[in-house]
Amino acid sequence: MNFDKSKAAWEAGSAYVAGGVNSGYRTGLRPHPLVFQRAYEAHLVDLDGNDYIDYFAGMGPMILGHSPKEVIDAASAQLQQSILVAGQTPLEYEAARLITELVPAAELVRFNSSGAEAVQAALRVARAFTGKKKVIKFEGHYHGWFDNVLWSVTPDPAAAGDPLAPTPLPGTLGQEDEVNLIVLPWNNAEVIERELAKGDVAAVIMEPIMFNTGGVLPLPGYLEKVRELTTKYGAVYIIDEVITGFRVSSGGAQKVLGLTPDITIFGKALANGFAVAALAGKKEIMALIGDAKVMHGGTYNSQSVSMAATVATLKLLQSEKPHQAIAKTGTALMNGLREIFTKHNLVFEIVGYPSVFNVRFDLQGPTDYRSAMTANRAKYLDFAFELLQRGVRILPRGTWFVSAAHTDEDIAKTLIAVNTALSALK
Template sequence: MKFTQSQEAVTQGSDYVAGGINSGYRTGFKPHPLVFTSAHGCTLVDVDGNHLTDYVLGMGPMILGHSPQEVIDAAKKQLDVSLLVAGQTPTEYKAAKLLTEMVPSAERVRFASSGSEAVQVAFRLARAATGRWKMIKFEGHYHGWFDNVLVSVAPDMSLAGDALHPNALAATQGQEMSENIVVLPWNNADVIEEQLKNGDIAGIIMEPIMFNSGGVLPLPGYLERVRELATKYGTVLIFDEVITGFRVSDGGAQKVLGVTPDLTILGKALANGFAVAAIVGKKDLMDLIASGKVMHGGTYNTQSVSMVATLATLQLLKSQSPYKSIDVAGGRLMKELSLEFASAGIEHEIVGYPAVFNVRFDLKGPTEYRSAMKANRERYANFAFALLNKGIRILPRGTWFLSSAHTSSDIDKTMSAVREVLQAGI
């Protein structure tokens, strides 16, 4: 496949758009960032005319596929009704009510316009509720691109320091660092307790399943113990379910793993491509927002078209019908990929759920960031690039996102491309 028109478009676009891309995370794809002309179902069409089967799905949001009829119909209808009213619409109450029925920790809801913003509300709430300032985050976990959380997400190992007491490392020039962020290794409850004993930790934020730095599940009993510790030491437990929410289940990872945090961040699959995120949580904490003691704002929060899209998406997810087809397609893909890697003699591990799983090469059983980074990431990135050349688009970092638009013939097509790539050797 050729991607020359994309390359040309990005180069020309760079005369106007800084770097030719509008999010720093759209770089790093081989051969170069692509330029798309349309997206329907699970198929992307690029400016070179390539049709690509998509497992990136907008970095996760498109759980119903690109342009699902029910969501698009609702959005089109709303375009003639209202766009932005700087007030409330009945739709946002319906969507919030659904969230409280679906997500275990959701007693109250506030909608935001991106996951990164919603995380900031959680930090404010944790600090206001406890009167403490320090927040614990974990190496390799991603919670958005703002200064106080873009810390030790993909740290340089030569600077990262002691494994049990990592250095908190900035990720970009111009970033304000504060002593109020404490970075710890994930999946180790003892190091958390050691910190909590100081009595100055306002909150703990984590991805309940680490998908941003290789797929790693919580060890048995880990989340339960963290829950107990947070309660014992009066610290707010925050699950960042921007990826896992509505992918691991209709109630997020917390529903499946059986541990309920105090606050949860939702985004991505919540609105199938519209710019909607939410912070949800226990009533007593969320009351701090209700009373105005903790400020949360945003011009575009609950924009009318986004809200009808959210409601339509949640209604579909609650009906369970998207999960039935994702379980079949994704389950089959996980099984067949594993068989093909095994017969090609590639040591590998596939971790996760049919709607979101991670594949790594030449490593099994990592429990946190540093061990997960020992996977053969270069070999995997070569595999991803070779698949792209066969018309299958996956993330070079190992995560696969499935949608209810992926059919058995899409899986057939994907698997025959995988076989060709593995036969040629990676």
């Protein structure tokens, strides 16, 4: 497979765009950042004409695939009506109503353009609601790239020290000092109670399933215990469903796991690739934003075309048809991978759901970031690159996103490529 045109375009583009990419997370990919000419269904086509079966799904949003007719039609029609009105349209009320129908804990909604922004609003309103300042987050969990939360996302365990009381470690040069932040290991309720009992914690924020740094499910009873403890000590329980929301199920991970958070963060699959995120939660908390006692803003919040796409996406998800399709193809993919890995005598683990799962090599059963990081990530990187060269694009970190546009044929072709990639690796 030849990547020459992509390489030339990326190198020429680097004269105008810093690093030739518009997100730091797009650097460092092998063989180099690719440049794409188009995307359709569950496929990407790069400048060299290479056609990939795509499991990046735009980093998660494209739950319906790259060319869902209903969403494209809704957005195209809205373009003729309005783009941005700095006021309200019926579409944002309809989009919010659909969210509250699909996710019972989402009583009132506010839209933003990115998950990272919605996280900021949630933390602010949690501090205002409780009158407290501190926030608990967990090693390995990602809540956007802003200074106050980009802590201990991929920390070096040796530098972080005590696993039960880790030193918070910054994620970037130039980051503001951490203020009022407590970093803890995930899947351990005792350490949370230790901190909550001090009485100064405004919020506990977590991914309900750890998908950003290896796939780790919550241990039985853990999320329920955190719910109980946050209620007992008067802290706001924020679940960051930017990856899992509308993806793990039409009601997100919370529907599958039987969880009732105070505030949920949504993004990604909410609008199938349009820049829409939201925070949604209990009326009494969200009312502080409603009254503008807690400021929440954004020029592009509830932009008309994005809202039309959101409504179309949510209506489709509400029909359950996309998730029914994914249940079939995603399960076939997970089962097929297990079969092939076993045939190749690999030690491996596949954790998650048909719509989003994580694959790791040479490790089973980690329960938190530090244990998950002992998987054989170098071997996985080689595997991902071998697959890319066979027309299958997977995230090097282990996450696979399956969309409703993946066909049985895509899955069959993927499994053939996996088999030959593993043979080539030996």
